[in-house]
Amino acid sequence: MKPSVGIRDVAQHAGVSNATVSNVLNRPDVVAPATRQRVLAAIDELGFVRNESARQLRAGRSRVLAYVVLDAANPFFTDVARGVEDAAREAGLALFLCNSASDGGREREYLELLHEQRVEGILITPVDAESARIAERGTPVVLVDREAPDGARCSVAVDDVLGGELAVTHLIENGHTRIAMVGGPLSIQQVRDRRAGAMRALTTAGLPADALTFLETRGLQVAEGRNAGERLVGLPASRRPTAAFCANDLLALGLLQSMTQQGLRVPDDLAVVGYDDIEFAAAAAVPLTSVRQPREQLGRTAAQLLLTENEPDHEHRHVKFQPELVVRASTAIKRRA
Amino acid sequence: MKPSVGIRDVAQHAGVSNATVSNVLNRPDVVAPATRQRVLAAIDELGFVRNESARQLRAGRSRVLAYVVLDAANPFFTDVARGVEDAAREAGLALFLCNSASDGGREREYLELLHEQRVEGILITPVDAESARIAERGTPVVLVDREAPDGARCSVAVDDVLGGELAVTHLIENGHTRIAMVGGPLSIQQVRDRRAGAMRALTTAGLPADALTFLETRGLQVAEGRNAGERLVGLPASRRPTAAFCANDLLALGLLQSMTQQGLRVPDDLAVVGYDDIEFAAAAAVPLTSVRQPREQLGRTAAQLLLTENEPDHEHRHVKFQPELVVRASTAIKRRA
DNA sequence: CTCAGGCGTTAAAACGTTTCAACATCGAGG
DNA sequence: CCTCGATGTTGAAACGTTTTAACGCCTGAG
Secondary structure, three states, X not given: OOOOOOHHHHHHHHOOOHHHHHHHHHOHHHOOHHHHHHHHHHHHHHOOOOOHHHHXXXXXXXXXXXXXXXXXXXXXXXXXXXXHHHHHHHOOOEEEEEEOOOOHHHHHHHHHHHHHHOOOEEEEOOOOHHHHOOOOOOOOEEEEOOOOOOOOOEEEEEOHHHHHHHHHHHHHHOOOOOEEEXXXXXXXXXXXXXXXXXXXXXXHHOOOHHHEEEEEOOOOOHHHHHHHHHHHHHOXXXXXXXXXXXXXXXXXXXXXXXXHHOOOOOOOOOEEEEEEOOXXXXXXXXXXXXEEOOHHHHHHHHHHHHHHOOOOOOOOOEEEEOOEEXXXXXXXXXXXX | OOOOOXXXXXXXXXXXXXXXXXXHHHOHHHOOHHHHHHHHHHHHHHOOOOOHHHHHHHHOOOOEEEEEXXXXXOHHHHHHHHXXXXXXHHOOOEEEEEEOOOOHHHHHHHHHHHHHHOOOEEEEOOOOHHHHOOOOOOOOEEEEOOOOOOOOOEEEEEOHHHHXXXXXXXXXXXXXXXXXXXXXXXXXXXXXXXXXXXXXXHHHHOOOHHHEEEEEOOOOOXXXXXXXXXXXXXXXXXOOOOEEEEOOHXXXXXXXXXXXXXXXXXXXXXXXXXXXXXXHHOOEOOOOEXXXXXXXXXXXXXXHHHHHOXXXXXXXXXXXXXXXXXXXXXXXXXXXX
C-alpha cells in the first residue's frame, strides 16, 4: 500500500546516484539526455512522487500561499480569492484557502498551522481588530480588506468610511430622513467604518444623529438579514425607518426576503442599499443598489504586496481603493413625499 | 529576520536535550513539571514555531485534508465544504480548499501538489470523467458529488438522474410541453445525468423526445445563464419553450436576470427550475423552484468516508443521496392554457 | 548495604530531499 | 605525451523533527 518509494529507490532502479535523480528533477539541463531518459523512465515505472516535506525542509521555502478568509460562503471573498490566486499563479505559487468562518479560535488554529507549514506568505481578512495584531512569526502576513492597526504590516483595503457615506448620502438625496443601518457585530472594523461614513453623511446633510437607527446583528449572513427584517417590521410605523443601509449584500438580501414575506414592498415601503455588489445583488428579487468594491483587484494587489515582503529593503505599504455606488431598483424613487 | 529557531536552540536555552523539548511538545505528561515549565518558557522567549515539514517528514503523516472544489464561487460547493470541514475538525484535521475553477490543468496541478505534500486525504469534485480516473498514488481520494466511474474509490453523490426527472416532471405536470434544458458542457457527468432524468420524465409522461430542447452552455456560471437567456429569447415565439430546466441555480439566476432585462415575465412567459437550492435561490428576483441536495451532509459523509480509507479491511463504498424538489414562485401556474 | 524498579532525561538514528565540493572521463591544445 | 577545461556524475552533509533504547539517579524493600 505505502511502499513509499523515494529518490534513492529511483536512483538504484536507474543505476545512478540520488544526486543525479535530484538533478533530473530540478535542473534537467545539467544531466546528459540519455541518463535523463533512464531516470524519467524509472520515476514513471516506480510511481515516484516527490516528497514535498523533505524538499521543503531542506530548502526552507514552500511554493504555497494561503488566504485565511472570513467567510467562504460570501461571494465577495471568493471573488477576492480569485484575484489572489491569479496573482499567485503568475508567480508560480499555489493557493490554499482556509475558512475562519468569523471564528477567532478557528482563525488562530489556521494561522498556527500555516506558520508551522512554513508557507511562503499569509493573506488574511481578520475576524476582529484583536486578531489583526497577530504577532510576527517569521512568515510574512498581509491584511486584506482591513487596515493594519499599527502599520506594522502591509494592508490592502477599501475606504469603508467613504463607502458608507456614499450609500447614505444617496438615501438622503432620495428624501429619506429616517434611516436604519443593519450590520454587526461592532467588533468588525468594517462595520464600524461604514457606520462612521453613514454618520458623516448625516452631518454633511445637516440631519441629526438620531436620524440613523443602528440595528446590530450577530453576523453578516443572509439569515441575520432576515432576522433584522423582522425586527424592523416590528417597529411602530411612525418610528419605522423608510430606508435601510446594510453592511453587506448578504444582509441586504436577507432583509429583502423578509420584507417580501411580510408583505412590504421595496423600495416603496423600505429602500435598501447593500454593500460589496456581489454578483447576486443584481439578480435579487429587487435588484440591489450596492457599494461596489474592486474585488479581484483587492486580492491581486494583496498577493503582489505579499510577494515583495522578503525583498531586502521592504517597507510596509498600505493600499486603499475607492468604492463606488451602483444604483439599482431597490432605491428607485417612487414615493410621493 | 529568519534566524529560524529550532528545537535544539530551545533545548540549549532551557538547558535540556532536544528530545526533552520534543517530549514537552508531544507528550507533556511524561516530562517533569519543573522541566516542562522551563522548556515552555524557553519556547515562548525564543518565539519557537514547530517546523511541520520536519515533523511530517519523520512521521509520514500530515494532519491536513484537502478539498479540490470545482467552483469556489458557487455557494453550493462552499456549503459542501462546510460539511467537510466540520467532519475534518471533529477528527482533529484541518482543511485546505483548492479551487480548480473547472480547469483540468489547474486541477491536475493541485492534485500533484497535494500528493507531494502527503496530505492525509483528498476530496475532489472532478472537472470531468477523465480526471475522475486519477491514478492511485498512495494518497486516499474520495469523489464528491460524482460517482466513481470504475468503482475504484469511494464516492458520495446525489441521484442526479432522479433530480432531473423530478424537475421536468414538475414542469410537465404544470402543463408545459415545450421545455428547454440549459446546461453544459456535456463533459460534466452531472449535466448528462440531469438531462437523462429529464428525458426519462418525458418518456414517462408520453411526450416525444423533441419536447426537450437542449441549450448547451460553456459553463455553469451566472454569465452563461444570461447568455442562454438571450439565445432563448432569440427563438421565434412559436418554437420558444415555455419552461426551462437549468443544470444549476447559477444558470437559473442568470436566465432570470436576462428574462427580466428583456421584458419577459417569469413564470408567465417562461417557467424556470434550478438545481442545488442554494441560499440565494429563495432570495432571487422570482423565488426559484429548485432541486435541493443535502449539501452539508454530502461533504460531511465524504470526509468520514475518507477517514476510513486507511483502515486495514477497507472496502470502497458508494453513498448516494436522494434529491428533493422545492417549489417556489418561478414555476407557479398562472397561465390559462 | 544491595538491588529492583520507576522515573526523567538523553544520544543517536532515522525520515527524503537538495547541494556542494570532489571526482572521473574525454577531447583538444601545447 | 602531458595538461587543461569542460562535461557529467557522485558521496556525503545538512535541514529540524520524532523516536527508541539506553542511561543515571533515587527510593524503598529486602
